[in-house]
Amino acid sequence: MTPESTTLAIAYIGLGGNLDRPLDTLASARRMIAGLARVRETAFSSFYRSAPMGPANQPDYINAVMAVETSLPPLALLKAMQRVELSHGRVRNGLRWGPRTLDLDILIYGKLHITDEGLTLPHAGIADREFVLYPLAEIAPTDLEIPGMGRLCDLLIACPRRGLDVVVHG
Numbered sequence: 307m308t309p310e311s312t313t314l315a316i317a318y319i320g321l322g323g324n325l326d327r328p329l330d331t332l333a334s335a336r337r338m339i340a341g342l343a344r345v346r347e348t349a350f351s352s353f354y355r356s357a358p359m360g361p362a363n364q365p366d367y368i369n370a371v372m373a374v375e376t377s378l379p380p381l382a383l384l385k386a387m388q389r390v391e392l393s394h395g396r397v398r399n400g401l402r403w404g405p406r407t408l409d410l411d412i413l414i415y416g417k418l419h420i421t422d423e424g425l426t427l428p429h430a431g432i433a434d435r436e437f438v439l440y441p442l443a444e445i446a447p448t449d450l451e452i453p454g455m456g457r458l459c460d461l462l463i464a465c466p467r468r469g470l471d472v473v474v475h476g
């Protein structure tokens with residue numbers, strides 16, 4: 307297949323952040339992603355607020371999920387997401403699970419199920435993260451089969467909502 311291949315995949319991207327006006331940051335990241343070549347936004351969830359998973363001594367997070375149709379292959383999409391993170395002041399300080407201005411995760415890429423040094427698809431954290439599953443369920447078919455993990459609706463039933471709050475309705 308050539309780099310300009312027109313094979314289209316539906317990908318779901320998780321957006322999160324908890325520093326420097328995260329609502330504005332996520333809205334700006336959304337515009338930037340939607341404006342990328344070979345990427346088209348097809349849906350965007352509400353914005354949600356949740357307590358941090360991991361170290362508690364950091365601000366609450368804002369999260370959302372975006373669906374795109376893309377002809378970018380997975381690694382090219384990942385690189386594009388990393389550029390969007392960097393342009394929103396993302397610094398990698400080596401702190402695992404520390405606060406961040408913007409985190410963009412490819413959650414699902416079509417039916418792909420891969421583990422690579424650089425990229426695991428679907429994202430390994432989907433099943434136990436209410437701040438991923440609930441926004442995802444807003445914009446994806448509830449019978450969506452998440453490769454290797456089962457149906458979205460079954461994951462949702464097994465994942466309590468905890469303190470997850472909608473802050474801006476999509």
Ligand code: ROI
Pocket residue numbers: 321322323356357358359360367368369402403404405409437
């Ligand atoms: N916690 C919440 N609530 N939302 C996130 O997006 C998030 N992202 C992370 C860690 C630090 C695991 N905790 C989070 O990377």
